[in-house]
């Protein structure tokens with residue numbers, strides 16, 4: 001059943017996956033030197049194929065082709081790091097993460113800092129080329145057992161690894177397919193990266209545990225294009241983090257149950273650290289059954305700047321908060337820095353000093369269509385009372401929820417053609433705080449708590 005659905009979904013993406021070269025002039029890239037290093041497989045998880053990967057990567061680290069053979073299964077029992085320059089990774093086989101959960105937790109616990117990326121690739125002129133053959137070229141995370149093992153009211157097991165990080169300058173990632181990642185999927189660092197044709201399946205089985213923190217892309221890179229993607233998950237499909245600049249995210253289909261849509265942030269968690277995100281475009285995005293369509297999230301008392309962000313041409317269906325912005329973000333399950341926890345802690349802001357906010361300038365929402373999840377809002381990620389995504393007074397009819405921290409924190413916002421309606425026959429509502437007309441001359445709507453009106 002799932003395969004049939006996948007074929008239906010991937011079909012048009014695969015067909016439309018025209019490869020767009022960067023087209024930047026003046027960059028002479030040295031070419032692959034012709035050597036091919038084939039990653040060998042031991043054939044079962046009793047052999048750690050990570051070691052064969054390290055050997056092949058060492059041999060072909062400069063100007064080679066690293067080949068994962070078509071249809072071959074590779075068992076990466078331990079995490080890998082590789083620095084590869086002028087290399088093309090031909091990813092035609094399958095990589096399996098270990099299925100033994102406690103074994104993986106042991107590795108993550110034993111790593112410095114407790115943050116582990118199972119596959120960590122760094123390089124200049126580095127390509128990672130998968131395949132459009134749906135029967136091979138997968139990464140298997142065996143995440144379902146991690147989600148199912150999460151205790152009631154837990155927000156994800158401890159010691160979960162990230163799947164992979166690409167830290168590239170002049171990189172191309174194409175035709176990647178990930179099935180049941182444990183948690184965070186792709187971290188992007190670096191500059192000048194094209195990503196094309198992505199499928200992430202982090203949907204839990206019916207009745208299964210919630211797939212916490214299964215972010216599709218965490219982008220902290222510059223000059224990035226992510227195009228043609230299908231992401232079923234339980235957190236942000238794509239989020240742009242501190243340092244993200246000149247990022248376009250186009251032609252995506254995002255579904256849950258439990259997805260949190262397209263995001264900026266969170267920013268400003270560490271007080272005293274200035275964080276920036278600028279020049280971001282999300283365009284032609286379909287969002288089905290998510291908590292959010294688009295979300296900007298910053299912490300009270302944080303510092304920084306979000307500048308020039310567009311969310312255009314969105315089709316949303318059964319989405320709880322289609323357009324959402326909070327400058328009062330908090331992270332469920334982590335109380336020490338969180339003002340939100342202050343709600344439950346007598347409003348003492350969990351120790352944070354509320355003396356600043358991340359400034360947000362130049363945000364456009366344009367051409368939004370669809371409906372709001374009126375009857376069963378939210379998702380299985382809610383384990384606190386009140387829920388981390390609770391909006392006081394919201395009743396499933398708000399297309400827009402904007403909470404700016406003061407009258408100058410949000411400037412130059414524009415809303416054009418927002419046609420998003422509740423599933424009931426009620427009129428579309430808005431909750432809006434601090435979008436002042438003086439600093440938002442082209443706002444296009446009335447900032448109020450009540451019926452959504454254009455101006």
Ligand SMILES: *[C@@H]1O[C@H](CO)[C@@H](O)[C@H](O)[C@H]1NC(C)=O
Nearest residue numbers: 078079080081082111112120
């Ligand atoms: C990867 O590199 C980092 C930094 O050098 C190191 O701390 C870590 O142990 C390496 N991991 C592996 C699996 O080699």
Ligand SMILES: *[C@@H]1O[C@H](CO)[C@@H](O)[C@H](O)[C@H]1NC(C)=O
Nearest residue numbers: 081082083115117120121122
């Ligand atoms: C990834 O690998 C690079 C280069 O080997 C290393 O510098 C970096 O610390 C590694 N990062 C992690 C999270 O292992």
Ligand SMILES: *[C@@H]1O[C@H](CO)[C@@H](O)[C@H](O)[C@H]1NC(C)=O
Nearest residue numbers: 021032086087088125127172
């Ligand atoms: C990576 O792909 C780009 C775009 O197709 C190409 O220009 C470049 O030569 C490739 N690099 C390698 C090492 O294959």
Ligand SMILES: *[C@@H]1O[C@H](CO)[C@@H](O)[C@H](O)[C@H]1NC(C)=O
Nearest residue numbers: 045046077097098099100103
């Ligand atoms: C190896 O695979 C078997 C099933 O094929 C699984 O039961 C076992 O947990 C795996 N071992 C590791 C370390 O992943």
Ligand SMILES: *[C@@H]1O[C@H](CO)[C@@H](O)[C@H](O)[C@H]1NC(C)=O
Nearest residue numbers: 099100101102103104106107
């Ligand atoms: C799973 O890994 C743990 C820790 O390495 C080990 O003690 C246990 O025997 C493993 N279980 C199986 C079924 O291999």
Ligand SMILES: *[C@@H]1O[C@H](CO)[C@@H](O)[C@H](O)[C@H]1NC(C)=O
Nearest residue numbers: 122123166167168189190220
């Ligand atoms: C990415 O790689 C560059 C060059 O090796 C390095 O300077 C930078 O610290 C890396 N970034 C991350 C987040 O690892």
Ligand SMILES: *[C@@H]1O[C@H](CO)[C@@H](O)[C@H](O)[C@H]1NC(C)=O
Nearest residue numbers: 191222223245246247278279
């Ligand atoms: C981002 O794009 C702008 C406008 O094209 C350009 O001026 C700027 O240098 C780019 N930033 C980076 C880090 O390349």
Ligand SMILES: *[C@@H]1O[C@H](CO)[C@@H](O)[C@H](O)[C@H]1NC(C)=O
Nearest residue numbers: 246247248278279280281308
């Ligand atoms: C705003 O961001 C978009 C998307 O990255 C970019 O095309 C545009 O040039 C940026 N505008 C300015 C004024 O930098």
Ligand SMILES: *[C@@H]1O[C@H](CO)[C@@H](O)[C@H](O)[C@H]1NC(C)=O
Nearest residue numbers: 257289318373376377378379
């Ligand atoms: C909307 O999503 C909820 C889960 O959040 C689901 O229970 C409900 O059936 C969906 N409604 C429609 C109309 O798809």
Ligand SMILES: *[C@@H]1O[C@H](CO)[C@@H](O)[C@H](O)[C@H]1NC(C)=O
Nearest residue numbers: 355356357358406407408409
């Ligand atoms: C709003 O917050 C910003 C950032 O903390 C601050 O610079 C500004 O003075 C505040 N404006 C008002 C009117 O309080």
Ligand SMILES: *[C@@H]1O[C@H](CO)[C@@H](O)[C@H](O)[C@H]1NC(C)=O
Nearest residue numbers: 431432433434435447448449
């Ligand atoms: C909407 O309600 C919030 C919370 O009560 C309030 O802070 C805000 O000022 C209201 N917005 C308007 C435009 O009155």
Ligand SMILES: *[C@@H]1O[C@H](CO)[C@@H](O)[C@H](O)[C@H]1NC(C)=O
Nearest residue numbers: 392393429430431449450451
């Ligand atoms: C949000 O707006 C709705 C009307 O759209 C209103 O009933 C509700 O009280 C508002 N919530 C707050 C906190 O102002």
